[in-house]
Amino acid sequence: MFLGRSPDTATAEDIRRVQLHQHESGVGPATINGAVSALRFLFLVTLKRRDLARALVIMRGSL
Template identity: 50%
Template structure:
């Protein structure tokens, strides 16, 4: 396990995130790293935007898009210590359920 992944897991444990949330957040960051082709700690704000466009082009559901936004904001703000880094990530409105 990479030190960066371990740090993210520890950050989530400190905040008492549930096991499913931890699993989902780690999966999103790993997918983001695969998309980038390099370590996610070297990402730029434009990379986050391109990743969101990639998810939208794949037809990702609003839930999946919003999960990615939450996970990447946590990763950037807490794990990387870059508070303003994920600010420009856009959440997706979900349709109302009956």
Template identity: 90%
Template sequence: QDCVRHVRRFAAFLRRSPDTATPEDIRRFQLYQHENGVGPATINGAVSALRFLFLVTLKRRDLARVLVIMRHPRKLPDVLSVEEA
């Protein structure tokens, strides 16, 4: 269900069928997701769904290579000072 949802969102973003997508469309979609505050886990889920669509269903390796996995930002742990401890 998640894969279908991600492909549906990609098609809605394109306003046409995903099989007509170009590498520039994929780049714009990922940038759109990032700029609208979509989290890395959701973006990576969309990457997996679209990668499956392009590799297995459409046999379009060229488009699958354009997809970029997002890295989760790492936060440093809070360290207490001697006075705070």
């Protein structure tokens, strides 16, 4: 995992850095949005971390 530690210890800044890293690495919006959906499920349902789910940003752009 990008963090190198358990996702339940993540912060909103960690989420921002992950998404920025994906974007700077050339990952397309559709792939980033798929990751956002999976991470929202992880944070909302599994970890009960609504704060981190809100930190995730849907990418806009050509698909």
